[in-house]
Amino acid sequence: GAGVSQSPSNKVTEKGKDVELRCDPISGHTALYWYRQSLGQGLEFLIYFQGNSAPDKSGLPSDRFSAERTGGSVSTLTIQRTQQEDSAVYLCASSPRRGYEQYFGPGTRLTVT
Amino acid sequence: TQLLEQSPQFLSIQEGENLTVYCNSSSVFSSLQWYRQEPGEGPVLLVTVVTGGEVKKLKRLTFQFGDARKDSSLHITAAQPGDTGLYLCAQSTFYGGSQGNLIFGKGTKLSVKP
Numbered sequence: 001g002a003g004v005s006q007s008p009s010n011k012v013t014e015k016g017k018d019v020e021l022r023c024d025p026i027s028g029h030t031a032l033y034w035y036r037q038s039l040g041q042g043l044e045f046l047i048y049f050q051g052n053s054a055p056d057k058s059g060l061p062s063d064r065f066s067a068e069r070t071g072g073s074v075s076t077l078t079i080q081r082t083q084q085e086d087s088a089v090y091l092c093a094s095s096p097r098r099g100y101e102q103y104f105g106p107g108t109r110l111t112v113t
Numbered sequence: 114t115q116l117l118e119q120s121p122q123f124l125s126i127q128e129g130e131n132l133t134v135y136c137n138s139s140s141v142f143s144s145l146q147w148y149r150q151e152p153g154e155g156p157v158l159l160v161t162v163v164t165g166g167e168v169k170k171l172k173r174l175t176f177q178f179g180d181a182r183k184d185s186s187l188h189i190t191a192a193q194p195g196d197t198g199l200y201l202c203a204q205s206t207f208y209g210g211s212q213g214n215l216i217f218g219k220g221t222k223l224s225v226k227p
Contacts, residue, residue: 004155033214035217041219041220042201042217042218042219042220043156043201043217045214045216045217048214056214091155091156093155098214100144100205101146101158101161102146102156102158102203102215103158104148104155104156104157105155106153106154106155107153107154107155
């Protein structure tokens with residue numbers, strides 16, 4: 001079946017602009033995660049959605065970051081007033097249940113110039 | 114605060130050599146997963162271990178889960194250039210009586226030279 005997809009695959013933006021990153025999880029997976037990965041580094045947790053429950057936003061680095069998940073499926077991560085330190089690969093993952101195996105998308109490489 | 118440490122951070126070896134990488138936690142975990150990430154791609158799940166002392170084999174890869182459920186190792190026999198990548202371990206712990214989020218280590222970056 002189809003895996004997790006993300007778009008765009010690459011995004012170059014100017015400092016101060018807003019960006020939206022999209023994630024389409026595996027159908028039927030109720031848990032959805034966003035992570036950030038700087039060059040060669042591990043995964044930094046950003047936000048977690050589970051069904052219709054309130055999201056766990058504890059990993060968002062600032063109030064410039066927000067995310068939503070519509071209809072329990074597609075999710076959008078929005079970064080407002082981008083800064084150069086926001087440059088990273090943003091990964092989305094879905095899982096059938098919290099704490100279980102996660103299936104990752106290919107990521108969106110964001111470059112802020 | 115849960116800490117998940119992986120070692121070594123970097124490893125560069127020749128094709129055909131054996132290697133072991135380690136994952137150690139400050140907390141007992143309910144399950145642990147190993148992922149491999151190749152450049153430009155998302156991490157891909159290799160294995161999940163849930164039982165203390167458990168050993169799982171995946172071709173040339175052997176995964177071991179410590180008896181105390183606080184550590185794990187990945188051993189690769191006769192490494193090949195295709196094994197090159199970032200190896201990540203991730204643990205899940207119980208939180209409030211249910212499964213918490215996965216916590217990822219920083220990974221071991223493996224390079225296998227032909």
